[in-house]
Amino acid sequence: MLEKVEAIAGRIGNQRHLRSLRDGILLSMPLIIIGSIFLILGNLPINGYTDWLADIGLAPIFSKIVNGSFGLMALVAVFGMAHSLAEHYEVDGVAAGVIALSSFVIVTPDLISKAGSGISYSYLGSGGLFVAIVVGLLSAEIFRFFVQKNFTVKMPEGVPVAVEKSFAALLPGLMVILFWGLVYLFLGLAGIDNIHTLLTNTLGKPLSVLGGSLWGTLVIIALNSIFWFVGIHGANTINPVIQPIWLQNTDANRLAFQAGKELPHIVTNEFMFNFVWIGGGGATIGLVICLWLFSKSKNNKAMGKLTVAPGLFNINEPALFGLPIVLNFKLLVPFILAPMAAALITYFSMASGLVAKPIGIVVPWTMPPIISGYLATGGKISGAIIQVITLAVTIAIYYPFVKLSDKSQLKEEAHEESAELSKTV
Numbered sequence: 399m400l401e402k403v404e405a406i407a408g409r410i411g412n413q414r415h416l417r418s419l420r421d422g423i424l425l426s427m428p429l430i431i432i433g434s435i436f437l438i439l440g441n442l443p444i445n446g447y448t449d450w451l452a453d454i455g456l457a458p459i460f461s462k463i464v465n466g467s468f469g470l471m472a473l474v475a476v477f478g479m480a481h482s483l484a485e486h487y488e489v490d491g492v493a494a495g496v497i498a499l500s501s502f503v504i505v506t507p508d509l510i511s512k513a514g515s516g517i518s519y520s521y522l523g524s525g526g527l528f529v530a531i532v533v534g535l536l537s538a539e540i541f542r543f544f545v546q547k548n549f550t551v552k553m554p555e556g557v558p559v560a561v562e563k564s565f566a567a568l569l570p571g572l573m574v575i576l577f578w579g580l581v582y583l584f585l586g587l588a589g590i591d592n593i594h595t596l597l598t599n600t601l602g603k604p605l606s607v608l609g610g611s612l613w614g615t616l617v618i619i620a621l622n623s624i625f626w627f628v629g630i631h632g633a634n635t636i637n638p639v640i641q642p643i644w645l646q647n648t649d650a651n652r653l654a655f656q657a658g659k660e661l662p663h664i665v666t667n668e669f670m671f672n673f674v675w676i677g678g679g680g681a682t683i684g685l686v687i688c689l690w691l692f693s694k695s696k697n698n699k700a701m702g703k704l705t706v707a708p709g710l711f712n713i714n715e716p717a718l719f720g721l722p723i724v725l726n727f728k729l730l731v732p733f734i735l736a737p738m739a740a741a742l743i744t745y746f747s748m749a750s751g752l753v754a755k756p757i758g759i760v761v762p763w764t765m766p767p768i769i770s771g772y773l774a775t776g777g778k779i780s781g782a783i784i785q786v787i788t789l790a791v792t793i794a795i796y797y798p799f800v801k802l803s804d805k806s807q808l809k810e811e812a813h814e815e816s817a818e819l820s821k822t823v
Contacts, residue, residue: 415535418483420638422534423645425478426471427760430645433468434759436460437652441757443777461656468652468760469519471645472526476502479534480541487542493567498537501578502530507592521594524649527642528597537574544570609643610665612745616738619674623734626679626718628725633679644670652758655776661755664748668756668774671712671763673744674737676788678714681736683767684792685709685729686717688800695807698800711764728803729796736795740788747784754778 440451440460451457480498485491506526508515521529544550551565581593590596608614618640622632647663654661677683686709689702698721705717723729747753754775761770767785775781 414483414486416638418479418486418535418538419531419642420634421482422475422477422479422530423638423641425481426474429467429474430471430760431762433464433466434761436463437468437656437757437759438773438776440464441655441776464652464656465519465523468649469523471523471649472530473499473502473522475527476530476534479531480538483535483538484542487538487546489542489545490563490567493563493571494538494541497541497567497571497574498534501537501574502526502533504575504578505529505533505582505593507594524642524646525598526594527646529594531642532597533578537578540574540577541567541570544573549573605640605643606646609640610647610663612665612741615665615670615674615741615745618670619737619741620734622675623680623737627723627730627733641667648756648758648760650758651756655757661757664745664755666756666758668759668761668770669744669748672756672761672765672767672770672774673785673788674741675712675763676737676740676767676785676792677709678712679718679737680714680723680733681740681788681792682714682717682723682733683709683712683789684736684794684796685723685732685800686714687789687793688796689717689721692797692800693804695804695811697807697811698804710766712766713764728806729799732796732799736792739791739795743788743791744784747780753780753784756781 437460440457441448448457451460477495477499481491481495484494503517506517506521506529509518520526545566549569551568553562553565585593585596608617618636622636625632625635644665644667648666648668651661651663651666675681677686686702686705689698690706691702693699693702701717701721705714705720708714708716718724721729723733744753748755756774757776759774759776761774765773767789768782771781771783771785772779773781
């Protein structure tokens with residue numbers, strides 16, 4: 399049964415469209431993190447700091463940098479998705495990405511004023527992520543179809559490779575752009591506001607219920623732990639589908655924070671990676687600390703020393719495969735319960751107002767706990783305190799299971815030692 403589950407989940411994780419979606423999101427991640435740095439710099443929790451920035455003229459510059467990095471999430475993602483999918487089909491990924499980017503701009507409505515026309519940042523950032531997914535993947539499919547059917551302009555021998563590639567992409571690119579131009583036309587004729595509104599209502603609403611609610615979060619946590627337990631990369635399997643929702647919620651909080659409004663979301667990208675999966679999938683920070691501090695068997699104590707350092711940076715593969723946690727039924731219960739407990743405690747603490755919500759700063763997932771909580775909540779000490787509490791809870795959940803495992807391991811080691819002694823005698 400485990401082999402069948404592993405095979406099915408492995409195919410899902412390696413499915414070309416899901417992999418391309420993940421690659422597109424990852425391509426935009428450096429800009430998101432850079433934008434988050436300047437969001438922090440523009441809003442340090444120091445009395446009079448924001449007024450001082452405004453007085454010296456840096457506040458609008460920081461805001462421009464945030465919008466020009468974090469705010470271009472969808473624009474970068476549409477290129478990355480189309481590029482990745484086209485590369486999978488072994489056709490020109492750069493050309494497919496550029497054409498998909500052009501198509502995204504074509505279907506996005508213009509803002510028209512007396513000064514001219516342009517595109518709102520609200521469509522270029524997280525608000526345009528669903529359209530970026532559909533346009534990026536579908537554009538790459540149309541592009542590769544015409545390339546593979548040899549519907550291209552053939553150039554004579556001796557022409558530079560760059561020129562040959564440009565002309566080879568001409569007719570397939572024309573078909574892609576014509577397709578999206580017709581989509582824009584027909585949506586207008588049908589009286590539909592724009593494709594962004596259409597897709598957000600049809601795709602976004604159902605997924606946001608799963609990705610933004612507490613019960614949906616608990617389901618995702620359980621699935622992530624179960625996938626890891628059978629040796630499948632849980633994040634690679636689940637995140638391509640649900641992470642766009644978390645990033646949208648992150649960006650919605652960022653925009654609300656910049657506007658001085660109430661933060662609308664608790665479940666965001668940072669909530670999951672910095673508050674729930676503390677120490678990695680399964681909230682294994684509690685496990686590695688238990689191994690390090692409370693184990694007596696040689697094997698478990700050695701594993702504790704080896705895994706605690708990477709665990710502090712949320713890297714838990716050494717524990718997953720070295721202890722192991724994978725297919726270790728003795729640790730399955732805490733592996734599911736610990737992240738669920740962290741999610742419940744943090745969620746209700748934020749919902750009640752005791753702990754500040756994440757303000758839209760994307761903190762790298764490798765940032766150690768306590769620091770990450772402080773940064774994600776915009777320099778609020780409550781973000782660090784709640785991580786200390788959840789850290790203690792995960793230790794308490796893992797402790798009895800580690801002690802049982804350690805007791806069994808001690809018996810095994812004692813048996814092995816006596817067997818070795820009898821051989822020498």
